[in-house]
Amino acid sequence: QVLLQQWGAGLLKPSETLSLTCAVYGGSFNYYNWSWIRQPPGKGLEWIGEVNHSGSTNLNPSLKSRVTISVDTSKNQFSLKLSSVTAADTAVYYCARDLIQLQMFDFWGQGTLVTVSS
């Protein structure tokens, strides 16, 4: 069975950098893309971007200037950094496995609530 376990700071001040990591247990790390998705409180889902095992990324244009997604294949982990956060970045952030051929997210992390407040 596949398990995605994520962690990171839950409270940030405006202008700080959000940093989250997702560890993948089970399954092959190299045959998938790995995505970050967020959900503001009471709102819908927004795809942030994805990374493959070689480190190539594909990012949502609306966030591209502030987002870095990286991968550490030695640890089966991938990470998200979002710079210059504001209150609008307050959301639950999820990591997810992207089964490329079928363009679907078949396994998700548990989610991390990140609150941006002064």
Place this chain on the structure above:
Amino acid sequence: QSVLAQPPSASGTPGQRVTISCSGSNSNIGTNTVNWYQQLPGTAPKLLIYTNNQRPSGVPDRFSGSKSGTSASLAISGLQSEDEADYYCAAWDDSLNGYVFGTGTKVTVL
């Protein structure tokens, strides 16, 4: 930003059939497959339907999906109380070069 339009809510009594629509465009639903996710309160989304109409192992057959042109639908037949959740459609968008989600539909079992 949600590119796929869904009704904000849908409801039915136990045993009834409920359908949820998902409207997109040629750059997403029109050329790529549609997936549906179920999000129970306080939990991460779960894959419900993939490739328009396929159910992952463990998903009851009362859930079904379809796609036509630039729209898709999710049907829940024999509605049960545990089906009360938010439902999201999603697809790859060739113009965005990324995934887009629907606005989400809250299903209430009366």
